[in-house]
Amino acid sequence: MVKKKKQIKKKSKQKNVLNMVEALNQALFQEMNQDEDVVILGEDVGLDGGVFRVSDGLQKKYGKERVIDTPLAESGIVGFSIGMAAAGLKPIAEIQFSGFLYPAVNQIISHASRLRNRTRGAYTCPLVIRAPCGGGIRALEHHSESMENIFIHTPGIKVVMPSTPSDAKGLLISAIRDPDPVIFYEPKRVYRSIKEDIPKESYEIPLGKARISREGTDVSILTWGSVVKDCNEVADSLKEKVSVEVIDLRTLKPLDIETVIESVKKTGRVVIVHEAPKTSGFGAELIALINEKALLDLQAPVIRVTGFDTIFPLYKLEKHYMPNHDRIMKGINDVLNY
Amino acid sequence: MVKKIIAKFEVEYLQVLKHNGRFYPNLIPKLPESDIQKMYELMLLSRKLDEKMLALQRQGKIGTFAPVKGQEASTVGSAYAMGYQDWFFPSFRENPAYITRGLPAEFTLLYHGGDERGNQITPGVNAFPIAVPVGSQTLHAVGFAYGLRLQGKDSACITYFGDGATSEGDVNEAMNFAGVFNLPVVFICQNNQYAISLSRKNQTNAETIAQRAIGFGIKGIQVDGNDIFAVYRATKEALERARNDEGPTLIECVTYRMADHTTADDSSRYRSSREVSFWKKRDPLLRLELYMLKKKIQNYNYFDDIEDVISERVESIVARGESYPPPNVEDIFKFTYKEMPWFLKEQLEELKKTIK
Structure with a gap:
């Protein structure tokens, strides 16, 4: 008996150091294990384990019926998932790259987002659409964009974008258990670039809650996705001179407005950093909300450091498109020296 | 060099009841006379409700809607073939299917009267609400069928769509998915000859819509869509095959939209009165009426009286629709x-x- 206890203790001390791909994979295993209605579908998700290996090993364990290699048709995958969700399953659809989500936009906007409302709550669509997103990995054309605002703008949809392995696991588990459709963006620049020791057992990180990634008092950075890492690095490099608070929004819809406004009231200076294009990007909405709720607390106009209103360049120029350290640094300087 | 034919395909056609009321006795479905009468009355109710809705729309009491006049046989016939455990996923011109499956008819008045409560489906009716984006609902039927099968349920799904929808990617993706996963789905194409103004022959260069099935490796058949027996029979067989794990079927119902596309359309801009009168002679109600008289299922008195009975029913449906308090x-x-x-x-x- 005593011996057994010791073993358990030893086991729980075992490290679970994972990158984001592995963390997501662990989340999928645990959710498929605990709920028979969870199914995974998409292009190359089964036999091949997904082109990024997020669903690696799942078909072998749970079979072809629950880990489904579909024909190559994005609208088909999402429309099919809507039917599955309405029938009582909890589908997790993978769209291989977020740049290939567009054929499915009609299914998402016209159906997934509306089914609950149209039927006054009788039919629902508890569906997760996973999509690797963002630039910075020298990818092929159409493989680098950040178009999350399309879905943030869509009533009835929730939008999540983790930036660490730990958040990726907990947020994916919450998204799968959520009763509404969730677009789950995975910044592929982070897929293998960060490793963390995360809890091995299943855990939820609630949707709609931001994470204060660095605490600070002079300036607030509001950010999400792959550039959270860059913001943290810039904040750390300035530590001696400026106290930078970095807020990783994690869930873009519903937004954690309380954490945002609290930080704005504390620092009075805000820089918003996102990969997506500037015009009508989510940064613009954040500024509008700050104006509505904390205008008089601001010491300077809010600065945006974002992708440009251009087509995402091929990789020789992508480092200039991305909100890199120099651009983030300039944003902080501008808001401090206003 | 080898050059040879590696595959050959055929497209089946089914007609049971001809437009003059004559029929192929061996093909008549084995249905009690009471069912045949019920099918007729459902078609008549659909027709009368359609007419009433048109009047209500002209009076400004309901908004734009898509009349179903002319397609009653293909819709009632297919819905009548469904089992209690089956589901259907309609487009926006399938009100007779809802009525046949027992949805309170006032719901359609509510919906078209601008009240979302009309989109609710009463339990047991087993249907999705109407889908306006053309063809998009076919994928839901396929995914739903997958879900039902995974949960060990012995049900099949019908999805309805028009000839125009066959040009949409979703319909093709749905048939492909259904084929790949061998799903219990029956695709019912209401080939009513028009997608608003675009005629069937300008929609696709294919001779039939039924032959699309061949490309997806599923079964396809063309039926006379104004012949309720042909539609019923083909659907019944397709549903049985589906439930026996024998895969999906595409049924092309050749019918005619006798009314405008919607209340906002004027079909005289794109089709001739000669064509309209050709199809008027092929009215699905007329054909079943001739059959019922010939088989002495009912007499002339019945057909005189039933119009009034159904009209009264329509009035009480309208009254029930109007009795709803406004939404919050x-x-x-x-x-x-x-x-x-x-x-x-x-x-x-x-x-x-x-x-x-």
Whole structure:
């Protein structure tokens, strides 16, 4: 008996150091294990384990019926998932790259987002659409964009974008258990670039809650996705001179407005950093909300450091498109020296 | 060099009841006379409700809707073939299917009268609400069928769509998915000859829509869509095959939209009166009426009386629809998510301040 206890203790001390791909994979295993209605579908998700290996090993364990290699048709995958969700399953659809989500936009906007409302709550669509997103990995054309605002703008949809392995696991588990459709963006620049020791057992990180990634008092950075890492690095490099608070929004819809406004009231200076294009990007909405709720607390106009209103360049120029350290640094300087 | 034919395909056609009331006795479905009469009355109810809705729309009491006149046999016939455990996923011109499956008919009046409560489906009717984006619903049927099968249920799904929808990617993706996963789905194409103004022959260069099935490796058949027996029989067989794990079927019902596309359309701009009168002689109700008289299922008196009986039913449907209290303004917000998020609560409060 005593011996057994010791073993358990030893086991729980075992490290679970994972990158984001592995963390997501662990989340999928645990959710498929605990709920028979969870199914995974998409292009190359089964036999091949997904082109990024997020669903690696799942078909072998749970079979072809629950880990489904579909024909190559994005609208088909999402429309099919809507039917599955309405029938009582909890589908997790993978769209291989977020740049290939567009054929499915009609299914998402016209159906997934509306089914609950149209039927006054009788039919629902508890569906997760996973999509690797963002630039910075020298990818092929159409493989680098950040178009999350399309879905943030869509009533009835929730939008999540983790930036660490730990958040990726907990947020994916919450998204799968959520009763509404969730677009789950995975910044592929982070897929293998960060490793963390995360809890091995299943855990939820609630949707709609931001994470204060660095605490600070002079300036607030509001950010999400792959550039959270860059913001943290810039904040750390300035530590001696400026106290930078970095807020990783994690869930873009519903937004954690309380954490945002609290930080704005504390620092009075805000820089918003996102990969997506500037015009009508989510940064613009954040500024509008700050104006509505904390205008008089601001010491300077809010600065945006974002992708440009251009087509995402091929990789020789992508480092200039991305909100890199120099651009983030300039944003902080501008808001401090206003 | 080898050059040879590696595959050959055929397209089946089914007609049981000819437009003059004559028929192929061996093909008549084995249905009690009471069922045949019920099918007729469902078609007549659909027709009368359609006419009433047109009047209500002209009076401004309901909004735009898509009349179904002319397609009653293909819709009632196929819905009548469904088992209690089966589901259907319609487009926006399948009101007779809802009526046949027992949805209170006033729901369609509510919906077209601008009240979302009309989109609710009473339990047991087993249907999705109407789908306006053309062809998009076919994928839901296929996914739903997958879900039912995985849960060990012995059900099949029907999805309805028009000839125009066959040009949409979703319909093709749906048939392909159904084929790949061998799903219990029956695709019913209401080939009513027009997608608003575009005629069937300009929609696709294919000779039939039924032959599309061949490309997806599924079964396809063309039926006379104004012949309720042909539609019933083909659907019944397809549903049975589906439930026996023998795969999906595409049924092309050749029919005719006798009315305009919607109440906002004027079909005289794109089709001749000669064509309209050709199809008028092929009215699906007329054909079944001739059959029922010939088989002495009913007599002339019945057909005289039933019009009034059904018209009275329509009036009481309208009365029930009008008896609904107006919807609440909260209902705009309440069903967007399961839990109302902070921003919707804020927006609702702002709105309420302006409502006196």
